[in-house]
Amino acid sequence: MAYRPTDQIIHKAAWLYYTHGLRQDEVAQRLNISRASVALYLRRAREAGIVNISTSTHLFRDDRLARRAEDAFGLDTVWLTGEDELSATPAAEIPTLAANVFLEMVENGDRVCVAWGRTVYAIADAMNYADREGVTVVEMCGNLGSPYSYRPDQCTMEIARRLNARGLNFYAPLVLSTEKLARELREEPVIREQLDGIGACDLALFTVGTLDTDSHVIKCGALSLDELEKLKAMGAAGVIAGQIITADGRLLDCDYNRRMISADFDAIRAIPRRLMVVQEDEKFEPLLAAIAGRFFTHLVTTSSMAARLVEHHAASQPAPA
Amino acid sequence: MAYRPTDQIIHKAAWLYYTHGLRQDEVAQRLNISRASVALYLRRAREAGIVNISTSTHLFRDDRLARRAEDAFGLDTVWLTGEDELSATPAAEIPTLAANVFLEMVENGDRVCVAWGRTVYAIADAMNYADREGVTVVEMCGNLGSPYSYRPDQCTMEIARRLNARGLNFYAPLVLSTEKLARELREEPVIREQLDGIGACDLALFTVGTLDTDSHVIKCGALSLDELEKLKAMGAAGVIAGQIITADGRLLDCDYNRRMISADFDAIRAIPRRLMVVQEDEKFEPLLAAIAGRFFTHLVTTSSMAARLVEHHAASQPAPA
DNA sequence: CATGTCGATTGACAAAAGTCAATCAGAGCT
DNA sequence: AGCTCTGATTGACTTTTGTCAATCGACATG
Numbered sequence: 001m002a003y004r005p006t007d008q009i010i011h012k013a014a015w016l017y018y019t020h021g022l023r024q025d026e027v028a029q030r031l032n033i034s035r036a037s038v039a040l041y042l043r044r045a046r047e048a049g050i051v052n053i054s055t056s057t058h059l060f061r062d063d064r065l066a067r068r069a070e071d072a073f074g075l076d077t078v079w080l081t082g083e084d085e086l087s088a089t090p091a092a093e094i095p096t097l098a099a100n101v102f103l104e105m106v107e108n109g110d111r112v113c114v115a116w117g118r119t120v121y122a123i124a125d126a127m128n129y130a131d132r133e134g135v136t137v138v139e140m141c142g143n144l145g146s147p148y149s150y151r152p153d154q155c156t157m158e159i160a161r162r163l164n165a166r167g168l169n170f171y172a173p174l175v176l177s178t179e180k181l182a183r184e185l186r187e188e189p190v191i192r193e194q195l196d197g198i199g200a201c202d203l204a205l206f207t208v209g210t211l212d213t214d215s216h217v218i219k220c221g222a223l224s225l226d227e228l229e230k231l232k233a234m235g236a237a238g239v240i241a242g243q244i245i246t247a248d249g250r251l252l253d254c255d256y257n258r259r260m261i262s263a264d265f266d267a268i269r270a271i272p273r274r275l276m277v278v279q280e281d282e283k284f285e286p287l288l289a290a291i292a293g294r295f296f297t298h299l300v301t302t303s304s305m306a307a308r309l310v311e312h313h314a315a316s317q318p319a320p321a
Numbered sequence: 322m323a324y325r326p327t328d329q330i331i332h333k334a335a336w337l338y339y340t341h342g343l344r345q346d347e348v349a350q351r352l353n354i355s356r357a358s359v360a361l362y363l364r365r366a367r368e369a370g371i372v373n374i375s376t377s378t379h380l381f382r383d384d385r386l387a388r389r390a391e392d393a394f395g396l397d398t399v400w401l402t403g404e405d406e407l408s409a410t411p412a413a414e415i416p417t418l419a420a421n422v423f424l425e426m427v428e429n430g431d432r433v434c435v436a437w438g439r440t441v442y443a444i445a446d447a448m449n450y451a452d453r454e455g456v457t458v459v460e461m462c463g464n465l466g467s468p469y470s471y472r473p474d475q476c477t478m479e480i481a482r483r484l485n486a487r488g489l490n491f492y493a494p495l496v497l498s499t500e501k502l503a504r505e506l507r508e509e510p511v512i513r514e515q516l517d518g519i520g521a522c523d524l525a526l527f528t529v530g531t532l533d534t535d536s537h538v539i540k541c542g543a544l545s546l547d548e549l550e551k552l553k554a555m556g557a558a559g560v561i562a563g564q565i566i567t568a569d570g571r572l573l574d575c576d577y578n579r580r581m582i583s584a585d586f587d588a589i590r591a592i593p594r595r596l597m598v599v600q601e602d603e604k605f606e607p608l609l610a611a612i613a614g615r616f617f618t619h620l621v622t623t624s625s626m627a628a629r630l631v632e633h634h635a636a637s638q639p640a641p642a
Numbered sequence: 643c644a645t646g647t648c649g650a651t652t653g654a655c656a657a658a659a660g661t662c663a664a665t666c667a668g669a670g671c672t
Numbered sequence: 673a674g675c676t677c678t679g680a681t682t683g684a685c686t687t688t689t690g691t692c693a694a695t696c697g698a699c700a701t702g
């Protein structure tokens with residue numbers, strides 16, 4: 001909030017250049033500094049979100065397939081990246097698109113809730129700096145040591161930084177060793193408050209996880225391969241905010257879930273706008289489960305995934321009126 | 322709404338250039354067009370609001386004087402342009418600043434209400450293109466032939482165009498020749514609906530007018546010099562949406578006002594965010610009247626005007642607690 | 643069918659912006 | 673004071689971007 005001394009001149013340079021359309025040398029002259037400095041300041045201004053450059057994401061929504069997916073699953077909006085010339089590797093485009101969509105969805109004063117994981121981190125990384133006001137970013141679930149280069153709390157903090165927002169971390173691990181401890185921890189006032197705060201959010205950003213051998217929960221060591229197999233036998237189909245769900249989108253009744261500190265599903269569904277981002281083809285089944293559980297209202301994914309979803313939907317619900 | 326065929330490629334070029342940070346020649350190569358075309362498309366994208374470049378207006382709010390003005394008059398936010406190096410002619414900076422502030426205030430789905438006049442037209446002219454969704458722009462009052470190069474309805478339409486919004490004009494003149502006719506016209510369903518719609522707006526943009534010999538109402542021929550003198554003798558202090566107000570911000574009880582088709586003052590005050598923009602030093606008295614009538618919640622003006630306002634306030638309300 | 647018109651497109655050149663090594667200024671330390 | 677480190681600033685150079693006259697192509701018209 002409080003501007004550092006040099007921010008004043010950066011701000012002035014940005015105003016003259018971007019708003020008044022002066023050239024860099026004119027700005028330099030006006031502010032009595034070298035043109036090289038102006039160029040530097042302008043980069044700073046863009047990085048700090050003093051200047052916002054955003055590209056409309058309409059293009060990705062103006063797509064037959066996206067509309068059909070919206071209709072099929074009753075979603076507010078679907079954005080798709082195709083295999084066109086926009087990107088060499090379509091999947092890698094997802095985080096960029098998601099970051100832009102997310103930025104368009106955040107409004108001043110919003111309280112937003114983010115999950116964590118590889119995809120969410122990639123989104124944070126691809127996100128532009130923006131100067132929103134009064135935004136708060138909270139975590140959706142407890143933390144976990146991570147095998148990747150990031151930690152869950154860094155995810156939240158990075159997004160908060162990009163949005164010029166306040167970031168609040170969860171002061172709890174994701175999974176505890178006993179159900180009793182989890183229950184007790186959930187009743188701690190600090191934790192209780194954080195859990196209760198999730199339902200009061202305006203916007204959520206999250207993904208659905210797989211239950212493969214190289215899925216997140218396994219890699220983080222939260223779950224052993226043995227346990228995984230047992231859970232799959234019990235009907236585990238995907239992971240939402242750390243919690244295991246069944247194919248019909250309900251919380252799987254198992255010990256693991258009971259040892260968890262994470263958002264209550266009703267709280268998640270109480271958030272009006274919920275953006276789901278799915279990058280990997282392997283997440284087809286988990287995504288179906290997430291749809292069944294009505295976990296999200298907005299979706300960013302690949303065209304091929306959307307095609308599979310729509311096809312599956314048509315097959316399972318034959319002959320509409 | 323519906324994109325013309327070439328918009329697709331403009332959109333793609335904008336995405337690759339602004340979001341992915343490719344150079345123009347790389348974009349050209351990727352899309353199989355010449356680099357010159359890319360440069361052209363990018364300009365179009367900026368003009369059409371597919372790409373938004375905006376500069377934060379914080380700089381103009383981070384000002385002691387602005388804060389004092391906010392406190393003194395209970396306003397939400399005040400933005401000031403000073404006599405610094407940002408502009409050769411400080412007053413000419415006002416429309417630019419106001420346009421940027423206004424753009425920051427408009428949110429998707431808003432219904433905004435704009436008055437008309439030289440200042441509002443200058444603001445429309447300085448406004449960037451933006452791609453808001455579901456915005457409606459309505460006029461605040463009836464129309465009048467104008468001695469300047471613009472017409473009231475053009476004001477509304479221009480702002481609508483810049484916001485990619487729907488513009489609705491008032492189907493009535495501002496002043497009629499008899500009170501009876503005005504009353505009858507106000508009861509016409511079309512007009513009634515338009516008048517009623519004003520209170521349902523989310524945001525308003527307007528100015529306060531003077532009552533000098535070269536003021537708007539005179540120049541437009543709505544009022545003769547004789548009438549003007551009489552009205553001033555009756556306590557006329559300024560003009561809000563065509564209507565004459567007294568120094569304490571109330572509607573002046575006169576024949577002229579009764580012949581008017583314009584927004585009801587309570588309807589105006591029912592709009593949650595109301596941006597007042599004042600450029601000319603001569604508008605000091607009218608602005609005081611507008612403050613007294615609590616017509617606005619946000620203000621863009623010059624530092625010198627703000628200084629006079631704050632000084633006046635301090636003098637009239639001595640020794641606060 | 644030739645001809646005019648209008649917008650889209652391009653190549654070539656001029657203008658503007660980006661970059662980087664070198665320099666400078668100040669803070670902190672011995 | 674002298675030294676070192678860090679970050680800001682700049683001049684000189686390179687790369688990228690903006691512009692515009694010329695050309696192309698589709699369509700309408702005499």
